Amino acid sequence: MSSLTLRNLKKRFGRVDVIRGVTLDVADGEFVVFVGPSGCGKSTLLRMISGLEDVTDGELRIGNRVVNEVQPAKRGVAMVFQSYALYPHLNVRDNMGFGLKVRKVPAAERQQRVSEAAALLKLDALLDRFPRELSGGQRQRVAIGRAIVGHPDVFLFDEPLSNLDAELRVHMRSEIAALHKRLGNTMIYVTHDQVEAMTLADKIVVLRDGRIEQVGSPRELYEQPDNIFVAQFIGSPKMNILPAGSAAGFGAQPAGAVSVGVRPEHLSLVAPEKGQIGGKVVISEYTGASSLLHIRLDSGETCLVVVDGDAPEADMKVGLLAGTDNLHHFDTDGMALRKSRLLM
Amino acid sequence: MIGSLTQRQLRAVKQICWTLALCVVAIPFVFPFLWMISSGLKGPSEIFGQPSLIPTSFRWNNYLEVFNYQPFARQYFNSLYIAVTVTLLTLFISSLAGYALARLRFAGAALVALFLVSALMVPEEVTIIPNFFLIRWLGLSDTHWPLILLPVFGSQGIVGTFLMRQYFLALPKELEDAGKMDGLSRFGVWWRIALPMSRPALAAVAIITFLNSWNLFLEPLIFISSLEKFTLPLALSNFTDPYGSPLWHLQLAATTLAVLPILMVYLIAQRQIIESFALSGVKG
């Protein structure tokens, strides 16, 4: 059993409330990603699960155990750090075997488990090297290997790929996905990177200011954000939010809607007279596969649009079209009104 | 003619002048050492004769006499083992305390730090009288214990504590977290992760502690009365004739023996040693 249950978890540093009541269920074998703006408490929450930070209030369960006051090493969790945190004075083999040694696992078994993990991560050839003799990607694999050999119930990752260059990051991402498939463990993963979150997660948890904004699959978050914050946080470039009045041209709005959201990739460009809404191109940024247009609407707001292929030049007048199922309506508090979907 | 010098030549001339000036200033810093070595090889009659850096005849016999005059070898060994003991104890105790102050969260940490710092400012002369009675009450007069206990638990230990604390604060925390996840106890994290990463700070503490103990004078003067328990500084001050005037040739030979090894080590590791002092000086 390695499910995870957080009940109204709170953390206070001195007088600052950093985690303000988080309730979350993570099923056995699930891959959960924490995202949120910098300083929202992702690392803190992860470190509370690991036991590196104590819990101020609430209940934390791993499997059947309440682990609030259990020491980190006795929780059955392993952690992979952003800086890798490899012991500089130990070689790869000893780095991976260190935890086992501390726990007095017999040498033969230790050897076997390190070899298994090394084989899995293609580290066999590097076992006698020291961390300083490894590339960033290799160090990352050793850090993961160190987590694996302990056979933990839950893996915790804190921005494990953020020190790697873009290409390696894509590669390691797929390796982590493969690893999850293979081991089937529960994994909790903190990242800044949208694409990482969307591709890896079974379930994304969006945090803001120490609170959960929304929990759901990547698709749910993208298609049915609960509020403006999540709507704008998930997806890139971020969702356009227009006052209901300015967006009236897109069609009927449910009662109480004060703003309307539509993603840049869901808007299409047509001739000015054919558009639901009209505007003028301010900037046109060519990004290769597509172009990003900044459009000043006739009502005065600025709106982003992604177009594939040929893009109009700056200063051209254009018309905009949006499908009704791509519209999101929000009330005065910024909460989503789901009725628009029921109307379809 | 100055006028015909190029800019570059001018700079070279200037540099040479500067260097010469520095050489002159350096004389009172270097010459005492040379004169000490030289005079330690002269006989009592030559020592105040016509000044000459090279003795007319080398009286190596002075060095033998040094060991016959008082148990100098024993005294030398005393200084050495006391300094080593003080250094090891200080390293252990101050790195433990420094680690707690840097890394562990507990109520009162700031207050403890403040108390310790304030003790740094107080000269040992202020507390030496009660400490004398304390040591006597403990029955440790005329033993080496006070020469070990007072430095370790006095300002030397506190300087060490804050040097270590400063260094620990600057270390990345994630390695220690990794250690905790790997199942190390707090003591294990300190011993097996924090300490191995703190070699430069440990070296700095070791250097200044060792020298401090090696050069300690007031405490031996007050606590030690038997000759064979003397430490070097006390022994050096003790080369006198029955009327109390110095036996210069012996005293200088003995001083040479005491100073030269330290100076050798200093010349080899001058960079590291100077840096250690810079580190501790900035703290104080």
Added chain:
Amino acid sequence: MTARDERAPWLTLKMREAMEAWLFISPTLAGFLIFFVGPLCAVVWYSLTEWNLLSQQSVFVGLDNYDDALFHNLDFWQVVRNSIVFAIGLVPLNMALALALALALSRRFAGVVFFRTVFFAPVVTSAVAWAIVWKFLLQGEAGFVNQMLAGIGIHGPNWLREPDWAMVAVIVTRVIKMVGLNMILYIAALQAIPRDYEAAARLEGASNWQIFRMITWPLLGPTTLVIMVITTIGSFKVFDHIYLMTGGGPENGTLVLAFYIYQQGFQFFDVGYASALAMIMFVIVMGLTVVQLALRRRDT
């Protein structure tokens, strides 16, 4: 399976951490209480008693010892005067020389390491050895220094036998011994000053002196303050140097506070009086420290 509740074991993580922390600092703290706080309290008590080490009796006498020192004992004021002269002679000389050397040695040139090594060498040398050698060099007629002076036609004084010259000798030799320490503190501070400032000023045509006056010196302010306080407090602690070079003489001409405490306590066994002196020293040093803190706060 029922949930095992380990939420409230007898030791929470937080309590455990605090306990470990106290355990880690306990040796230091115990030593601090035994060898510093305790003695500090004791010295207050001693200073209020008349305690003769020989007769082993102690009598409470109130502030008599302080009264003695401040109003009756002529030695005391001479000691205070000596300590102040010593500090006023030593501190500016030390700091000026340290700064000059640091300015000369803060940039790279062939031999810079050699000179730094040389100027710092007396710092690692024991004060006892340094004092012995200098005492030897400064002997009357036959001493090396006077022989050299005689060589250029100057009849040098009997350095350590004339009160005023003895004070000069003690100050100068102490400065040579310790100046290296302040020198490296200054060098560190100088090297921390970004080169851009100097370059910019040079482009505007500033002279070396102007650069020093307008840029270097103000930026060294905090360092100068720290060095000044450390050196001043250090000058009050000097004991071994004076003990060996002059023994406080001649005619008490170099008898400073630290030495006076030793003399009264351990040579004349007047514990009460010596303790009162120690308290006075404590107050002086604490006063200096407070001044430093106040200046530092104003600075930042």
